Every structure is written in C-alpha cells, then in structure tokens.
Amino acid sequence: MIEFHLDGRSGLSPYQQLVRQVRHALRLGLLHEGDQLPKVKDVVADLAINPNTVLKAYRELEHDGLVAARPGVGTFVTATLAGTSLTALAPLRQDLRRWLAKARRAGLDEEGIEALFLTTFRSASREDIA
Amino acid sequence: MTVLSARGLGKKYKRCWALTGCTLDVPAGHVTGLVGPNGAGKSTLLGLAAGMLAPSSGTIEVCGGVPGSGPAQLAKVGFVAQNAPVYANLTVEEHLRLGARLNPGWDDGLARARIARIGLDPALAAGKLSGGQRAQLALTLGIAKRPELLLLDEPVASLDPLARREFLQDLMEAVAEHGLSVVMSSHLVADLERVCDRLVVLVDSRVRIAGEVDDLLATHRRLTGPRRDVDTLPGDQQVVSVRHTDRQTTVLVRTEAPILDPSWDVGELDLEDLILAYLTNPGAGRPGLEVVR
Numbered sequence: 001m002i003e004f005h006l007d008g009r010s011g012l013s014p015y016q017q018l019v020r021q022v023r024h025a026l027r028l029g030l031l032h033e034g035d036q037l038p039k040v041k042d043v044v045a046d047l048a049i050n051p052n053t054v055l056k057a058y059r060e061l062e063h064d065g066l067v068a069a070r071p072g073v074g075t076f077v078t079a080t081l082a083g084t085s086l087t088a089l090a091p092l093r094q095d096l097r098r099w100l101a102k103a104r105r106a107g108l109d110e111e112g113i114e115a116l117f118l119t120t121f122r123s124a125s126r127e128d129i130a
Numbered sequence: 131m132t133v134l135s136a137r138g139l140g141k142k143y144k145r146c147w148a149l150t151g152c153t154l155d156v157p158a159g160h161v162t163g164l165v166g167p168n169g170a171g172k173s174t175l176l177g178l179a180a181g182m183l184a185p186s187s188g189t190i191e192v193c194g195g196v197p198g199s200g201p202a203q204l205a206k207v208g209f210v211a212q213n214a215p216v217y218a219n220l221t222v223e224e225h226l227r228l229g230a231r232l233n234p235g236w237d238d239g240l241a242r243a244r245i246a247r248i249g250l251d252p253a254l255a256a257g258k259l260s261g262g263q264r265a266q267l268a269l270t271l272g273i274a275k276r277p278e279l280l281l282l283d284e285p286v287a288s289l290d291p292l293a294r295r296e297f298l299q300d301l302m303e304a305v306a307e308h309g310l311s312v313v314m315s316s317h318l319v320a321d322l323e324r325v326c327d328r329l330v331v332l333v334d335s336r337v338r339i340a341g342e343v344d345d346l347l348a349t350h351r352r353l354t355g356p357r358r359d360v361d362t363l364p365g366d367q368q369v370v371s372v373r374h375t376d377r378q379t380t381v382l383v384r385t386e387a388p389i390l391d392p393s394w395d396v397g398e399l400d401l402e403d404l405i406l407a408y409l410t411n412p413g414a415g416r417p418g419l420e421v422v423r
Contacts, residue, residue, distance in 0.1 A: 008320055011400060013347055044306045048298035050161050051306035052327045056344070122396070126388065 002030060004043055014049050018057035026066060026081040037067060037075040131158040133279045133311045134179055138188035141174050148174040150335045152188070156313060156328070158278075161305060163326035163343075164315040165405055170332040172315040173212060176281045179313065180209035193278045205234050208277035212284050214268035218257030222250050225267060226274075233275045241274035244300065248293075261288040269297060273304050280304075282314035286321060298325050319402045329401075331408045338408045343401065350404050351389055352397040353381045371411040382407045 002025045006014055025031040038046075040054045058075050061067045068078045103113050134156035141149045149171040156162050164172050177183040178190050181198020190197060193206040216225060222245060230236045245252065248266045250259070256267060265288045272280055280301075286294040302325060304310045316322055322329070323343070330340040339346070350370070357379045360372050367383040374380075382399070383389075389396045399407070 006324065008323075011398070013344060013401075014324060015344060041303065041306050044302045045299050047324070048295055048302055049324045050302060050327045052160065119395070123392075126396070 001036065001038060004038065004047060006047055006049065014047075015053045015057045015060075018043075018054065019060050022057070022061055022066070023081060026077065026079075029080075031077050031080075033077050033080055035077045037061075037077070039074055132156060133158045134190070134192050134313065136175075136178075136188065136190045139175075139178065139185055139190050140187035141171075141178060141183060142186040147186075147335050149178070149332075150187075152337050154330065154337055154340060156311070156330075158311050159309055160328045161302075161312040161314070161326045162328040162330060163322040164313060164330050164332065165317070165319070165322065165409075166315075166332035166338075167409055171335045172332055173283050175332065176209070176283050176313065176315060177211075179279075180207060180281050182209070182211075205275075206278045208272040208275045208280040210268045210272045210280075210282050210285060212287075214261075214265040214285075214288065216256040216259075216264050216267055219255060221253055221255050222259075222267060223252035225256060225271060226252070229271045229274060235276040237274045237276050240276075241270055244270045244274070248296075262290060262293055265289055266293065266297065269301075273300065273310075276308065277310070279311045279313065282312065284315055284317070286316065286318065294321070301325065319405060323401045329405075331405060333409060346404060347399065347401065349386055350382065350384050350399050350407075352399055352403070353379075353383060353389060353391075353394040354397065355379060355391075355394045358393075371407045 002021070004018055004021055006017055010017060012020065022031065022037065031037075037058065040051055040058070043049070043054045044051045058067065058069065062069060062075070066077065066079050066081070067075050069075045100113065103116070108116065132155045134154065136152050136154045139149060139152040139154075140147060148169075152171075152175065164175065166172050174183065178185055179192050179197055181192075181196075181203065193203070195203040195206070197203065197207070217228075220228065226238070226241050226245065229241065230238055245267075248263070248270070250263060250267060256264060259267065265285065269282070269285055272282070285301075286297060289297060298321060301312065305312060314326075327343055328341065329343050329346060331338040355378070357374055357377050360369050360379070360381055363369065363381070363383065364385075364387075366387055367385040367389075370382040370384055372379065372381045
C-alpha cells in the first residue's frame with residue numbers, strides 16, 4: 001500500500017498529483033499487480049481532499065488500464081509500468097548526458113539548458129496535441 | 131441534480147445591491163468554493179440559500195424547495211454563519227441536546243465523537259469557549275445535523291492550522307460517506323484547492339465565473355509574447371486580463387482550444403493566479419494597448 005501526499009508548490013492540481021504518484025510508484029516497482037490502492041475514504045480523511053478528486057484520479061488510472069475497480073472492495077493494480085521503461089532508461093540517460101555536455105560546451109549555463117529543454121519539450125508536446 | 135439553483139437572484143439592502151443578477155446552478159455531491167473580495171456578496175448568497183434572507187429579485191431553489199419555507203426544508207439545509215454563532219449561556223452538552231431535539235436526522239454518535247476528539251468539555255458554557263472552539267462547536271452541529279446541503283460562511287477563518295486541517299478532514303469524510311453537498315466561502319485558496327471541486331467567483335455583487343476547478347484550470351492559459359493588440363487574438367480566446375510593457379504583452383485567456391500561435395509562450399495557471407485574475411479584472415473586456423511600465 002502506498003500513501004499519498006500533496007505538494008502545494010508542485011504546480012499540479014491535487015488529482016494530477018495523485019495520478020502521478022501512482023504512476024511513479026508503478027514505475028519504481030513500489031506497486032505491483034494485484035496491490036490495492038488506498039481506499040477513497042482513507043485518502044479523503046488523510047489528506048483532507050475532496051472525494052471526487054480521488055475518484056477522478058482513480059478513474060483516469062483505470063482508463064489508462066493501470067488499475068481496476070472492484071465495486072465494494074477497492075481499486076487494484078492490474079498492470080505495471082516498470083518492465084517496459086527500465087530497460088530503455090539507461091541508453092536514454094546516456095544520450096541526455098551527451099547532449100548536456102554538448103550544451104555546456106556551447107556555452108549554456110544551467111538556466112539556459114533548462115529553458116531550452118522546457119520550451120522544446122512544451123512545443124513538441126503541443127505539436128503532438130495539435 | 132442540483133442542490134442550489136438561482137435565477138436572476140438579487141438582494142438589496144436599502145439602496146445598495148449586495149447581489150445582482152445571480153444565475154447559478156450548484157450540482158449535488160460537490161464541494162463548491164465561493165470566493166470573492168469582502169463585500170462581493172458571498173455571505174448574502176449563503177444567507178439567501180439558507181433562508182435567513184429573502185430575495186429582492188429573482189428566485190432561488192435549494193434542495194428542491196424554497197429556502198426557509200418550513201421544517202422539512204430547514205432539515206435539508208445546514209448553515210454555519212460567519213462568526214460561528216452559538217448560545218453563550220448554554221453548555222456544549224446542551225447544544226448537542228438542542229441539536230438532537232431540533233433536527234430529525236441528528237447523528238448523536240457523530241456529534242459526541244467529534245466533541246470528544248476536539249477536546250471540548252461538555253459542561254462548559256459556550257460563552258467561555260475560545261473563538262476557534264466556538265467555531266468547532268458550530269461546525270459539529272452543522273455536520274451532525276446530516277443535511278443534504280451544508281452552507282459554510284468562512285468556516286475555518288478562526289481556526290489554527292491543525293484545527294483547520296482536522297475540520298476539513300471531517301468535512302471531506304462526511305462528503306465521502308454521506309454524499310453531503312457543501313457550499314463554502316473562504317479566502318484561503320490553498321484550502322479551497324484541496325477540498326473544492328467546483329468554484330464560484332463573485333466580484334462586485336455578480337457571479338464572475340463558475341465551474342469545475344479542473345475544467346477552469348484546463349481552459350485558462352497565460353500567454354506571454356512580443357507586444358501586440360489583443361484584438362488580434364482568435365475569437366474563441368476570451369481575454370480575462372491583459373498587461374503590456376513597451377515590448378511584451380501578457381494575456382490571460384480562457385479557451386477550449388489549444389494555443390497554436392507560435393509567438394506566444396504558453397503558461398499554465400494555478401488556482402490562486404486564476405482567482406486573482408478574475409478579482410483584479412472585474413470587467414470582462416478587451417482593453418486597448420495601455421503601457422504598464
């Protein structure tokens with residue numbers, strides 16, 4: 001079982017934070033297939049958040065095929081994110097390291113690198129939507 | 131299903147309109163946050179919904195009935211006014227007994243468990259309680275009454291951070307367990323962000339915007355780019371606020387569509403930015419190019 005928390009400075013809405021924390025736990029192998037997510041009532045009482053927020057997060061995870069709700073019992077993990085990404089992670093990280101070194105050689109400081117990455121990342125993901 | 135439905139609702143005190151042209155639907159099963167500057171009409175709207183005030187114009191329906199129209203209506207709606215009014219001469223225990231007598235749906239177990247957890251001495255007169263304790267007592271009565279709709283006017287204003295969190299936990303538990311609907315006014319955006327899934331912004335006695343929090347956040351964007359006239363924006367982008375410097379323009383827009391114009395740097399808003407944008411720009415419009423240096 002995982003425990004949720006809310007970060008006021010994350011810039012994400014509470015429901016997005018819950019979704020992200022479950023995905024994160026799946027990726028890190030903290031949650032396995034068959035594990036139960038915290039009950040809505042417990043999350044609500046624990047974090048003092050709106051039950052609809054928790055339901056919305058669980059629905060989105062269900063829609064993504066990561067969890068399934070068993071009425072009257074709870075919500076359970078049905079898939080994992082760990083296997084697929086872990087193998088791909090190492091070469092990607094290596095590529096990124098090389099790119100970072102290149103950016104530094106080109107004279108970019110940390111702020112410049114971050115700004116370049118973020119604007120490219122945003123415009124790329126916007127192109128995907130459009 | 132709606133728990134509160136207002137059509138052209140208005141309230142006039144002597145010559146001054148505290149609320150005008152309020153048309154609003156609050157669906158059941160939600161926690162709706164009511165925000166706005168002091169004097170915007172929040173307490174008036176809550177008072178009208180509770181039946182403590184009578185409308186000067188328009189209509190309001192709460193839980194399918196006219197507010198304050200009789201015992202059945204009163205049982206459906208709980209209301210805790212701003213200063214958490216309690217009877218100073220009655221003890222905490224007497225408040226609970228009064229609550230049990232007056233409310234057909236009274237949950238005595240819930241009320242006593244809450245009083246014990248807060249640590250209120252049942253034998254103490256309510257007049258001897260601190261401001262925070264008084265608020266806790268009033269809120270306990272409001273929850274234990276088991277209404278369909280609970281109206282809270284600045285419920286956590288006088289509570290310390292721990293008591294505030296505990297109160298919101300209890301409130302959210304009641305929402306989850308009993309399907310309670312809540313309309314609460316508050317200035318504390320951080321609290322609203324946690325507990326509210328719907329938001330109503332009141333400015334200058336009018337409803338400025340209302341909707342689901344996640345929808346509102348998803349449809350508002352901050353656009354920053356080279357200075358330009360906002361009249362050149364696509365028609366589906368509703369301008370909430372605009373600021374110009376001699377070189378740069380920052381616009382806050384509401385739009386369902388993605389922002390395709392590559393000259394804009396598109397940023398997201400958090401709830402506080404969004405609320406502030408509406409509070410500081412009471413008139414919706416497209417002001418011309420004024421330079422802000």
